[in-house]
Amino acid sequence: MDLNLESLGFTKEELQERVIARICTQLLDGVGYDEDDNEFTTASQFHRQMRTSIKEKIEATINAIAEREVLPNVASYIENLTLQETNRWGEKTGEKVTFIEYLTRRAEAYMQEKVNFDGKSKEENGNGYSWSGTQTRITHLVHQHLHYSIENAMKDAMKIANSAIATGIQETVKTKLAEISTTLKVGVTSK
Known part of the structure; x- marks a missing residue:
């Protein structure tokens, strides 16, 4: 073999x-x-x-x-990426949109969403019973920014005013004390 x-x-x-x-x-x-x-x-x-x-x-x-x-x-991939909404079984239900369109729509929806006085949406608030959407999120953010800017400006103005008032009071007190000291006559007598 x-x-x-x-x-x-x-x-x-x-x-x-x-x-x-x-x-x-x-x-x-x-x-x-x-x-x-x-x-x-x-x-x-x-x-x-x-x-x-x-x-x-x-x-x-x-x-x-x-x-x-x-x-x-990468930029080309992102710009040309198309998304389509699906249901829970993965079947396509919505229209196809580019990633940029999707991002723009989500940003618009976020900014236009109704929020309460704290800036929270009904979903973010947790309990929907006491929630009241009084303004859009963009309005809330603008008001919040304005409030912050005005508050800081007022604090600065108060510091300047307090400094000026304190200086004025100090000068007035010095002047009055000088006047009082010149009009006072001090005499010493002994017995």
Whole structure:
């Protein structure tokens, strides 16, 4: 009986693939096999350095491809992205809109949403029983900004006025004390 690869059930290519896979496993994973084909680890310094080098090379290659192929096209992807509303079963129900249209609509809806005096919508308020939408969110934000600006301006004006009043009172007191001291006559009598 003549022994060759075909009689053992292997082709030359299959044997090459197995040998390469075994070598790669031993080099990259630090895994070895004994004569009974039991796996054991041999994570030597070489294995660890090889794994680190390969990992760094893979990350560098992925980053280079992303920089070259993906990043220049991100703006185009976002501008050309179309969204369509679906129901809970994933069936398309609404019209297709671009991402920019969707973003614009959401911003408009957010700014035009009715809010209470705290600037909270009915959903944000939690309980809908005592909620009263008296104004839009944009109106609330404008009022809030104006209130803040006016309050700060009034505080500054009060500081200036208080400083001027304090200076005026101090000067008046000094003047009156000087007048009083000149009109007072101090006399000493002894008995």
